[in-house]
Amino acid sequence: MTSNSFNAAAGIIDEKKYFHLLVEKLRQIVVRPVKLMEVCGTHTMAIGKAGMRGVLPPEVELISGPGCPVCVTADSDIDAFMRLAKDERVILATYGDMVRVPGTEGSLAELKAQGADVRVVYSALEALDFARTEGDKEVVFLGIGFETTAPATAHAIKTAKAENLSNFSIYNLHKTVPEALRVLLEDETTTIDGFILPGHVSVIIGETPYAFIAEEYGIAGAIAGFEPPEIMAAIVKLVKDINAETPVISNLYRKAVRPEGNVVAQNLLREIFTSADADWRGLGVIPGSGLALSKNYEQFDAAQKLGIEKIQVKLHPGCRCGEILKGIIKPRQCPLFAKRCTPENPVGPCMVSSEGTCAAYFLYHGGDGHVG
Amino acid sequence: MCLAVPAKIVEIDEATFSASIDVMGNIRKISVMLTPEAKLGSWVLVHAGQAINVVSDEEARASLEIWEELLRDEQQF
Numbered sequence: 001m002t003s004n005s006f007n008a009a010a011g012i013i014d015e016k017k018y019f020h021l022l023v024e025k026l027r028q029i030v031v032r033p034v035k036l037m038e039v040c041g042t043h044t045m046a047i048g049k050a051g052m053r054g055v056l057p058p059e060v061e062l063i064s065g066p067g068c069p070v071c072v073t074a075d076s077d078i079d080a081f082m083r084l085a086k087d088e089r090v091i092l093a094t095y096g097d098m099v100r101v102p103g104t105e106g107s108l109a110e111l112k113a114q115g116a117d118v119r120v121v122y123s124a125l126e127a128l129d130f131a132r133t134e135g136d137k138e139v140v141f142l143g144i145g146f147e148t149t150a151p152a153t154a155h156a157i158k159t160a161k162a163e164n165l166s167n168f169s170i171y172n173l174h175k176t177v178p179e180a181l182r183v184l185l186e187d188e189t190t191t192i193d194g195f196i197l198p199g200h201v202s203v204i205i206g207e208t209p210y211a212f213i214a215e216e217y218g219i220a221g222a223i224a225g226f227e228p229p230e231i232m233a234a235i236v237k238l239v240k241d242i243n244a245e246t247p248v249i250s251n252l253y254r255k256a257v258r259p260e261g262n263v264v265a266q267n268l269l270r271e272i273f274t275s276a277d278a279d280w281r282g283l284g285v286i287p288g289s290g291l292a293l294s295k296n297y298e299q300f301d302a303a304q305k306l307g308i309e310k311i312q313v314k315l316h317p318g319c320r321c322g323e324i325l326k327g328i329i330k331p332r333q334c335p336l337f338a339k340r341c342t343p344e345n346p347v348g349p350c351m352v353s354s355e356g357t358c359a360a361y362f363l364y365h366g367g368d369g370h371v372g
Numbered sequence: 373m374c375l376a377v378p379a380k381i382v383e384i385d386e387a388t389f390s391a392s393i394d395v396m397g398n399i400r401k402i403s404v405m406l407t408p409e410a411k412l413g414s415w416v417l418v419h420a421g422q423a424i425n426v427v428s429d430e431e432a433r434a435s436l437e438i439w440e441e442l443l444r445d446e447q448q449f
Contacts, residue, residue: 018436018439021439021443022439022442022443025442025443040374041373041374042373042374042375067374068373069373069374070373095373095420097373122420122421123403123420123421123422124420124421125403125421126421144373145373145374145420146373146374148373148374148376148419148420148424149373149374149419149420151406151422151424152419152420152421152422155403155405155406155422198374199374200374200375200376200417200419200424201374203376203417203424203425204424225435226375229439230435233435233438233439233442236442237442240442252435252438253435254431254434254435254438255427255428255431255432255434255435256376256417256425256427256431257425258425262406262407262424262425264405264406264407264408265406265424268405268406353373355373
């Protein structure tokens with residue numbers, strides 16, 4: 001259990017005890033094979049780190065979903081922001097997760113070694129500092145992430161406008177989760193009996209945007225925290241709901257997720273962004289799953305400002321990341337996994353990101369891919 | 373990417389929505405624009421330099437109650 005867990009710090013919960021009690025309960029109640037998808041890449045990592053697959057009854061299969069923002073970034077977008085990084089007018093500010101993603105001429109880390117001005121930041125507000133102090137350069141922030149991360153980008157854009165910063169813009173890769181879940185539910189090649197829903201996306205959006213999963217598709221969902229007993233509690237709840245044939249969306253992460261979500265953040269997102277189509281690796285273009293800059297803020301769109309066009313490219317031949325993101329195959333079924341594609345020399349985004357499914361499997365289920 | 377870390381606010385300037393948090397002994401500056409209810413001493417979930425929610429003892433205890441409920445027999449559930 002992590003030492004900075006709120007539960008542990010507050011001295012409220014003996015997490016280890018509950019984890020084992022919940023595992024025991026799960027073994028008692030499971031009556032048929034169930035496939036549960038953990039949507040969020042951070043859950044994938046937490047499940048791997050805690051060795052949870054090893055303690056689950058054989059009937060319960062966890063499959064990893066499209067909830068790793070780096071992994072779902074389309075090749076055409078990767079190619080476009082690489083071209084941006086090479087522009088001599090540009091300082092490209094990015095979260096650390098993106099710097100090793102391979103492009104046609106290497107990763108951002110490699111471009112940096114060749115002289116491109118690529119800077120890793122912890123928050124979008126840090127990128128604003130570059131724009132304030134280096135007025136002769138265009139500071140482009142790589143805006144990536146789901147609803148958890150988008151408010152930070154929105155805050156930076158709003159601040160840039162208030163300060164009349166004309167040398168700040170974003171290359172926008174933000175995406176929203178519920179629409180991707182609908183695509184998975186509509187896809188006849190996927191079988192999902194229940195969703196472990198992303199805790200920190202839900203902090204922002206609340207419970208309601210997932211209602212269609214139970215109401216329209218009859219599939220259960222449980223919003224979960226990131227400590228092992230929090231994830232195990234979600235699994236127990238899903239199996240109970242599946243057994244009872246009462247699919248509902250449960251919130252098992254109430255200490256952080258209010259039913260209505262974070263309304264301040266939602267209002268900020270609505271002010272800065274507007275719903276748009278977005279291109280997802282593996283899932284294709286999903287209507288309404290992106291966040292484009294709204295009319296009042298479109299001057300902060302780096303692609304428009306710097307004339308960067310998206311070109312259809314195929315960057316990672318042989319990589320089956322797309323099928324892995326839909327839960328159709330496991331990493332070990334990709335012929336590149338742990339052979340040509342490793343965390344040291346990743347071929348595709350699912351191996352690059354620390355929370356990518358392939359990276360998690362390599363790290364926690366053995367590079368030989370025999371487990372999991 | 374979507375992991376938020378719980379941390380305690382050790383300094384806050386409500387006028388500018390800026391705060392300092394203690395993350396395992398390291399002091400970091402964050403924005404509390406998204407959590408206007410955050411106060412000195414509040415536990416907040418922090419992601420990408422922003423507090424995204426305030427967490428409370430009361431809500432954490434509610435989690436415990438949910439777990440107790442899940443552990444009960446089917447008939448009682």
